[in-house]
Amino acid sequence: MQASFDVRLLDSTYEVVQKETPQGNDREDVIVKLYGKTRENKSVTILCPDFKPYFHVFEPTGELRKTLESHEDVLSVSDVKLEYKGSVEEFLEVKVRAPWLVPRFRSDHELQHKTIYLENPPAELLEQLRAEQDVSDVIPGHEVKVSTIDRVYSQKLIHKYGLFKYMDAKEQEKFRSKGTFFAADIVFTNRFIYDMDMETCISVKGEVIETKSQYTTDIVLKASEFGKCDIFTPGLKIMSFDIESSIKYGNIYCICLTVLDEATGAIEERMISSVFGPRTEDMSPGEKDDRDEDERRMLREFIEEVRKLDPDIITGYNINNFDLAMLYDRSNLLLGNNNNNNGEKQKKPAGEFMTIGRDSLGLTRRENRTTGFVNWDLKGRIVLDAWLSVKKELRPKREGLGYVSAMLFNDTKDNINSTKMDEEWVNRRDEVVKYCLKDADLALRILTHPRINTVNKLMDVAIPSKLPVKEVSGGQNRMIESLLIRMVDREKIAVPMSTGETYDYEGGFVYETKPGLWEWVIGLDFSSMYPSQIIKHNICFTTVTKNKDEAEHVSPMNAFFLPHEKRHGIVPRMVEGLLTSRKQAKAMMKQAKADGDSDKAEYYNRLQNAIKVLSNATYGYFGTKFCRWPFNKYIAPSITAWAREEIRMVVSTLESRGYTVIAGDTDSVFFTSKDHRNVEDCKLLGFRIQQEFSEGNMHLELEKIMERFFAHAKKRYFGKIIWPEETLLIRGYEPRRTDSFDLQSETMTKVFQIVLEGKPDDAVNYSKDTIENTLKGRIDLSSLVISKSVNDFDSYDNPDSLVHVNVAKRLQEMGYEFTPGMKTPFIITNASVQPIKAEPIIEGVPFTARPDYKYYAERLAMALSRITEAFGCDERTLMQGNSQRTLEFFCEEKPVIKAEPAAGKEQSKKIKQTATLDMFM
DNA sequence: CGAATACGGGG
């Protein structure tokens, strides 16, 4: 049956299938598969045959051309002309049978060298080589060493001057059947999406396949035609799940899941639990088998439910590190046919049995080699860990499910002691299952909470980046490349591969902060500083020139860019497109607001934000080693250099007019004026300066006015904003450490408050008092507790040097049970020795040891001094209290309070500030 | 001081 759908793309993959040829023999073939959701909220699998992988090779030698032409895996070769570094060059387009063959061709034929060694070349040739623009060095000698700036130019030189005859056999080997590969690292399905010019929403026509075979989606469609369609945002099915298990025995007790269908608001819940109690050490083989069989049943039930419910998103709390690993390990162990004849475990592709992907394939695990970070993938579904979303969006001080739930919706986990799950499972089985479901529910509510809203945000950025939603959940690279590669392809420009080279360059300008407490501070910033610089100076890999004469833009780091009229760069055009569509989105938002359509307004607000993310990421992309474009080492540094020039100009103009600039970073400046001491005056001044410095596509904007502003160092400040809205601003102080003790964060918060009330003297006193109380032990023990989790002892390189590991060892010696990964609370008792000594906190046992109050006081002083230093009170002074030495110390210091005196009625403040000094003396 | 290492979170 023929049908047509509008589809929002969620994921893409490919499959190798057997295809019958007219000759009757089977041949491997590739089909692209797209997964998505239709406008009617139906899940769909789209099968797209007839697309083949291809790549380009620069000016291949005769040998390489012959090898490729006659290779059994090569479907076709054709000559194409593509632009590379400003010139049109000859390339060979090579179409191959399957994506996984491309890396194989690369390893067999990719040229690795850009230095050529020549034996006895004539002197005349050497002169010619030296004169070549792209030769960076010619070192004469027995063997002449010719270095070029990239492999393409090595190839060009060899061809142009017939250099093979001056190369020995070994040297020839490096170049003979090798070539420089282009576009051979573009993920196959992305290549498909770019070439078909698909966006995140497509319209597709094709034949509905009635027997769904392995697919779990509502619809399976064999595509015959693709078209454009308007953007829409279907309701997704979001599943959250949680597993309770035994650490000791490794088995699963229960799996609970909850599924929200955004389209209808309906929620479905499932609880799958074991009929057995905990395992024991002395179980008989028969008992063990029964329990294994029971767990097998649970896993199978889980798989069946997921396939039936067919969610688009799978979430849970810390599922990347725990629950998914649990499913993976247990299904490998229990569902694999590991009970074969000789009892040996059969090696199977891992995750294969957890068949919950939309194509019935299993769970795949990817571990980052350097970070150890684990990523899970299910075809057609998007795996999102609510924990990671929370970290990214909220940066809460503690990241536990209970803490975050309390913070977001004042709800909390059920009362189950998860560290004693075996015990809880014996005594309160029903409650554990409820607790498990509750956790799944909390994770779902967190992921969809307005302040987190991960699913919507991903759906949104997918729009301007024109990609399936799963693609944008990875990194920003892919989003930028999605836009760039399409433009570049259309204009017949070659797509080089990243060389992975890194280079250091200077970043944004950071003004040396004037520490102190200030009043009536005006904050301005350039909107979209980096994108604006790209546009202003036509910065692009297509506009770089070595010829200063034809350049219109000369960056402060001496890179030259062509005038916009001569060649309008691809990157500036891309960024302009983004800024324009952001303006449109903002206008739509305004319109929707005016119409009273708050949902629509909210949508356009998120969309404009997504576009902002994308346009800002453009600069970042050119600064990474993954950036594939030539001249990238001129692009990012030129952007930042021009930006530094721009903001410096503002700073120096303001200073030349007698205003005091207090802080500034990359695109922002904070300053204060003696003659503007109220909101209205500050607004007038701010707007005047905004107008003065906004020119062309650069827009300096009055962002905020602060009644009080405290700055202590670069990137560390807080303030009380009173315009355009009254809010608190805190930067760089976020006390986000879970291993800090309560007293520290509580005191810090209190000190912020006092400072912003305009009472720095009180803040210093409060700090001193708290430190003194701590030193003298007049402090609640519970506010000193530090809690850290302790892993397997032998997982540490140097376990004895770590306090928390030693505490866990002591717990074990004292006869308490210790489970690796367990959170261990303790109080430091002696920090003057190495390793630091601490005593564990044990529930129900009174803490009798004496805390190392000096240690705690010092840590407090260290944290608080970052603020009090601005008032002339450093860490040492804080520790010394009001002693005579304090006084001496202060006498040598320059004036401490830097608040600008307020005019007229505010005079009393000045007196108070003097009083602060008096107090110290 | 910059580089290396560990944590967080889950049961």
Place this chain on the structure above:
DNA sequence: GTGTACGTATTCG
């Protein structure tokens, strides 16, 4: 998957 992206505080050297 035609790859290679945690962010941050503390300790180490």
